[in-house]
Amino acid sequence: MSLFDYVLRLGDNALILGQQLAALTGHGPVIEEDIATANIALDLVGEARLWLSLAGEIEGAGRDEDDLAFLRDEIDFRNLLLVERPNGDFADTMARQFLFDAWHEALLEALSASTDARVAAVAAKSWKEARYHLSHSGGWVIRLGDGTDYSHGRMSGRPAS
Amino acid sequence: MYAQMVDTGVQRLRSTEELDGDERHFQERIDAGVRIEPEDWMPDSYRKTLVRQISQHAHSEIVGMLPEGNWITRAPSLLRKATLLAKVQDEGGHGLYLYAAAETLGVSRDDLIDALHEGKAKYSSIFNYPTLTWADIGAIGWLVDGAAIINQIPLCRCSYGPYGRAMVRVCKEESFHQRQGYDIMTVLAQGSAAQRRMAQDALNRWWWPAVMMFGPPDTESVHSAQSAAWRIKLHSNDELRQRFIDQTVPQADLLDLKIPDPDLRWNEARQSYDIGAIDWNEFHAVVRGDGPCNKERLAARRDAWDRGAWVRDAAAAHAEKTTIERKTGETR
Amino acid sequence: MKDWPLWEVFIRSSHGLAHKHVGSLRAADAEMAIGNARDVYTRRNEGVSIWVVRSADIAASSPGDKEPLFDPARSKVYRHPTFFQLIDGVKHM
Ligand SMILES: [Fe+2]
Numbered sequence: 001m002s003l004f005d006y007v008l009r010l011g012d013n014a015l016i017l018g019q020q021l022a023a024l025t026g027h028g029p030v031i032e033e034d035i036a037t038a039n040i041a042l043d044l045v046g047e048a049r050l051w052l053s054l055a056g057e058i059e060g061a062g063r064d065e066d067d068l069a070f071l072r073d074e075i076d077f078r079n080l081l082l083v084e085r086p087n088g089d090f091a092d093t094m095a096r097q098f099l100f101d102a103w104h105e106a107l108l109e110a111l112s113a114s115t116d117a118r119v120a121a122v123a124a125k126s127w128k129e130a131r132y133h134l135s136h137s138g139g140w141v142i143r144l145g146d147g148t149d150y151s152h153g154r155m156s157g158r159p160a161s
Numbered sequence: 162m163y164a165q166m167v168d169t170g171v172q173r174l175r176s177t178e179e180l181d182g183d184e185r186h187f188q189e190r191i192d193a194g195v196r197i198e199p200e201d202w203m204p205d206s207y208r209k210t211l212v213r214q215i216s217q218h219a220h221s222e223i224v225g226m227l228p229e230g231n232w233i234t235r236a237p238s239l240l241r242k243a244t245l246l247a248k249v250q251d252e253g254g255h256g257l258y259l260y261a262a263a264e265t266l267g268v269s270r271d272d273l274i275d276a277l278h279e280g281k282a283k284y285s286s287i288f289n290y291p292t293l294t295w296a297d298i299g300a301i302g303w304l305v306d307g308a309a310i311i312n313q314i315p316l317c318r319c320s321y322g323p324y325g326r327a328m329v330r331v332c333k334e335e336s337f338h339q340r341q342g343y344d345i346m347t348v349l350a351q352g353s354a355a356q357r358r359m360a361q362d363a364l365n366r367w368w369w370p371a372v373m374m375f376g377p378p379d380t381e382s383v384h385s386a387q388s389a390a391w392r393i394k395l396h397s398n399d400e401l402r403q404r405f406i407d408q409t410v411p412q413a414d415l416l417d418l419k420i421p422d423p424d425l426r427w428n429e430a431r432q433s434y435d436i437g438a439i440d441w442n443e444f445h446a447v448v449r450g451d452g453p454c455n456k457e458r459l460a461a462r463r464d465a466w467d468r469g470a471w472v473r474d475a476a477a478a479h480a481e482k483t484t485i486e487r488k489t490g491e492t493r
Numbered sequence: 494m495k496d497w498p499l500w501e502v503f504i505r506s507s508h509g510l511a512h513k514h515v516g517s518l519r520a521a522d523a524e525m526a527i528g529n530a531r532d533v534y535t536r537r538n539e540g541v542s543i544w545v546v547r548s549a550d551i552a553a554s555s556p557g558d559k560e561p562l563f564d565p566a567r568s569k570v571y572r573h574p575t576f577f578q579l580i581d582g583v584k585h586m
């Protein structure tokens with residue numbers, strides 16, 4: 001995989017998940033959580049902008065973050081299928097988020113030591129954000145897993161009712 | 162405004178001389194510019210009116226997230242997406258600050274939210290209009306947030322401490338909202354013919370609803386006198402409306418956009434703009450629940466709240482279990 | 494359902510001043526309260542440290558006690574440097 005493809009993949013992950021979370025703005029279970037979700041979405045959109053700008057720079061064909069975000073066909077997106085999973089209910093959103101965050105946090109930490117200084121810089125900035133995301137989604141996985149019978153069931157994959 | 166036609170439950174305003182005891186002392190403190198704090202004695206009608214006004218204001222912020230939230234996923238660039246998301250998020254924060262201010266008056270946020278969902282509490286008429294194009298996001302920031310700022314700045318000095326302090330926070334954050342809206346309008350107004358048309362169309366649709374946001378004319382504002390005496394309303398509807406018009410018309414001129422009012426004229430004597438007749442029937446219809454989006458907005462809020470119920474319950478249950486654990490030292 | 498408890502939020506800004514009350518919020522537990530406080534009250538770099546306290550745990554002075562609590566301090570004017578008249582020519586004091 002070329003560096004361009006790899007960086008594009010990182011950008012697409014953040015972009016698609018950010019977009020999904022952004023769609024929840026104003027529809028959360030409580031205002032405080034709405035604000036938290038919007039913060040995470042903002043971090044991810046911000047991260048996507050950094051990766052996509054870098055991808056454009058590496059490609060050297062004059063494409064900027066918006067060209068890459070808006071003017072590609074869907075078959076050209078390189079994101080993980082996980083981030084495409086629908087928002088579902090709050091348990092679905094949090095399960096998706098927790099799994100992504102756990103992976104993302106470890107990945108970014110490692111990439112902070114990249115030999116490519118540009119990659120290392122974006123990773124280091126985003127890693128700080130990802131650590132917070134993981135503690136947020138992790139907290140919810142525990143709350144829902146422990147909370148009520150229903151929330152425990154939803155968190156462990158029992159269908160919603 | 163965000164709180165329109167707030168009922169004070171008072172039929173006739175009494176002068177300070179007509180009041181006695183606690184009530185007189187209370188009015189004298191307000192007249193002297195003393196801030197009322199939650200623990201202080203206050204007339205029941207003052208408390209109830211404030212709960213109505215602050216909760217209406219809070220509901221407006223929260224319902225107001227919906228029309229703009231509708232465009233976050235479709236914003237035309239990543240920077241616009243991030244900016245709009247931050248803006249809509251701020252409105253959620255405003256709702257939260259205001260609910261917290263209302264709660265100092267002895268009501269609970271959940272009760273206030275229930276009142277909204279049951280259709281017993283109002284929110285601003287402006288949020289019952291649809292956002293049809295991206296230019297509407299520009300028009301809302303420019304006009305609606307612009308109008309909100311005009312209304313909110315004086316409220317920072319209102320008589321009730323927690324409300325005034327919430328407004329200070331809100332106003333600080335509000336400053337970028339109007340600018341991002343005007344920036345969107347500027348780019349569209351200076352863009353292609355299609356973009357100009359889109360900007361003009363948005364202004365055409367949002368102008369009158371924005372003008373109506375300030376509420377009925379002073380001649381019909383039954384409750385204003387009492388609210389003014391209590392210093393929870395510091396300027397009349399018409400005064401604020403005029404301020405908004407005088408500030409906004411030149412901004413439209415700069416963009417070469419036309420205010421959709423054939424009767425709009427500069428009045429040299431008044432040093433203000435005269436405007437045409439406002440269609441108050443439309444305003445009252447929207448307030449009554451018959452605006453283009455009333456049902457959709459309330460349904461979206463109710464739906465979010467209902468779908469979140471099990472989540473709120475689960476978090477409460479988990480917190481309770483961990484508290485018991487900590488008290489008894491037992492682990493599960 | 495029971496309401497989530499109300500928490501008061503205190504933030505210390507980067508200027509090194511003491512924690513200052515900034516507002517309140519609802520949260521089910523302390524960890525959530527800190528997270529929410531961060532998201533609600535520090536979106537514009539307002540702080541470097543957060544305290545949250547359950548509102549129900551705050552003991553407050555009552556407004557009826559205002560006079561006995563605060564009036565006595567008013568008569569102690571000598572606590573304020575402006576009370577003392579300096580003779581002409583004194584510097585750095
Ligand atoms: Fe607002």
Ligand SMILES: [Fe+2]
Nearest residue numbers: 252306335338
């Ligand atoms: Fe705003």
